[in-house]
Amino acid sequence: xxFSSKLLEKAVNEMSQxxxxxxxxxxxxxxxxxxxxEEQSIQLANALSQLRTEINFCKSxxxxxxxxxxxxxxxxxxxxxxxxxxxxxxxxxxxxNTSSFKGLYHVxxxxxxxxxxxxxxxxxxxxxxxxxxxxxxxxLIFALGSTMEGDTTNFYIYKQIQDYGVExxxxxxxxxxxxxxxxxxEITLGRSIVNRIPFxxxxxx
Amino acid sequence: xxFSSKLLEKAVNEMSQxxxxxxxxxxxxxxxxxxxxEEQSIQLANALSQLRTEINFCKSxxxxxxxxxxxxxxxxxxxxxxxxxxxxxxxxxxxxNTSSFKGLYHVxxxxxxxxxxxxxxxxxxxxxxxxxxxxxxxxLIFALGSTMEGDTTNFYIYKQIQDYGVExxxxxxxxxxxxxxxxxxEITLGRSIVNRIPFxxxxxx
Numbered sequence: 445x446x447f448s449s450k451l452l453e454k455a456v457n458e459m460s461q462x463x464x465x466x467x468x469x470x471x472x473x474x475x476x477x478x479x480x481x482e483e484q485s486i487q488l489a490n491a492l493s494q495l496r497t498e499i500n501f502c503k504s505x506x507x508x509x510x511x512x513x514x515x516x517x518x519x520x521x522x523x524x525x526x527x528x529x530x531x532x533x534x535x536x537x538x539x540x541n542t543s544s545f546k547g548l549y550h551v552x553x554x555x556x557x558x559x560x561x562x563x564x565x566x567x568x569x570x571x572x573x574x575x576x577x578x579x580x581x582x583x584l585i586f587a588l589g590s591t592m593e594g595d596t597t598n599f600y601i602y603k604q605i606q607d608y609g610v611e612x613x614x615x616x617x618x619x620x621x622x623x624x625x626x627x628x629x630e631i632t633l634g635r636s637i638v639n640r641i642p643f644x645x646x647x648x649x
Numbered sequence: 650x651x652f653s654s655k656l657l658e659k660a661v662n663e664m665s666q667x668x669x670x671x672x673x674x675x676x677x678x679x680x681x682x683x684x685x686x687e688e689q690s691i692q693l694a695n696a697l698s699q700l701r702t703e704i705n706f707c708k709s710x711x712x713x714x715x716x717x718x719x720x721x722x723x724x725x726x727x728x729x730x731x732x733x734x735x736x737x738x739x740x741x742x743x744x745x746n747t748s749s750f751k752g753l754y755h756v757x758x759x760x761x762x763x764x765x766x767x768x769x770x771x772x773x774x775x776x777x778x779x780x781x782x783x784x785x786x787x788x789l790i791f792a793l794g795s796t797m798e799g800d801t802t803n804f805y806i807y808k809q810i811q812d813y814g815v816e817x818x819x820x821x822x823x824x825x826x827x828x829x830x831x832x833x834x835e836i837t838l839g840r841s842i843v844n845r846i847p848f849x850x851x852x853x854x
Contacts, residue, residue, distance in 0.1 A: 475738065482701050
């Protein structure tokens with residue numbers, strides 16, 4: 445692609461570094477910005493640079509936060525005895541949307557993935573183990589995605605904390621509410637039969 | 650969507666103003682930037698704000714340019730007698746890629762579209778008419794997209810310049826090179842039969 449302007453080329457090149465955005469889409473986005481009032485580009489630029497330079501992470505759960513301790517960790521109505529281990533802020537938002545969880549979170553910041561060069565020390569695992577060692581935690585809920593990397597990470601953490609007498613659980617895998625059986629993949633359906641729950645329990649949830 | 654940080658929320662909101670990018674995609678992009686080195690966000694932010702504040706348009710053809718007169722307009726090997734009328738810089742890039750055109754361009758900056766509130770005065774039409782009036786142009790090639798708005802714009806410009814004795818043409822519509830007839834839409838196929846060209850002419854191109 446040959447550009448008539450270095451400024452345009454630079455903006456397109458930077459934009460196309462984003463995942464899922466190729467050169468053509470980047471050019472479309474950049475030309476859209478050029479057609480909009482100047483404030484829009486400036487505000488986007490400011491928001492992005494501020495985000496990167498001023499962002500804070502909660503010192504307890506490592507979630508993105510504007511304060512030293514995030515809103516969830518500093519909420520006295522939530523119990524610190526149950527900790528839900530998630531990959532990133534999107535998972536926190538997804539679980540918070542359900543209003544089904546009243547404990548705290550621990551954001552790992554990723555999953556152990558040797559293929560991508562991510563080892564246990566790259567994640568917020570040590571601080572989680574410390575919390576468990578200190579004895580304030582009664583239950584850990586592993587809520588990572590059901591992938592090879594997620595399972596590896598769960599198991600790694602489990603090995604680190606198994607001697608401290610903390611309960612561990614993992615979120616249930618099964619067919620989605622409202623889904624037809626025939627469209628569910630075999631592994632999920634198989635697991636949902638093996639891990640069936642008493643009917644009376646299901647009535648309560 | 651509830652965010653744990655105002656900075657994050659602002660970045661996601663600004664990003665989701667871009668066409669084709671919803672809140673979820675915006676969040677994914679913003680979290681990707683957070684995982685990358687700080688320079689990447691800063692460079693993207695700088696490129697976007699520089700683009701908007703420092704961008705120039707060629708004073709002759711209105712294409713995006715870093716100089717007062719763009720590279721194409723200031724190239725002595727190109728003829729000013731043929732002007733190709735296009736919608737935006739993407740069309741210039743597309744035609745330049747073919748290396749089939751040695752004239753100059755005139756970038757309108759859009760198409761006449763009453764539905765979107767875009768009238769003739771919002772586009773760079775007057776300066777095109779001036780060029781034709783001055784008598785330096787021998788042929789105008791209309792290369793707008795083949796839509797209702799494109800045809801309207803072509804016709805509007807044609808009406809303005811028809812008394813000045815300039816030749817006008819429009820780029821050929823027909824089936825794509827390498828395309829099967831059966832997959833071509835009926836209107837295009839119909840037009841390509843009506844506007845058939847002598848076989849000997851086709852051998853030369």
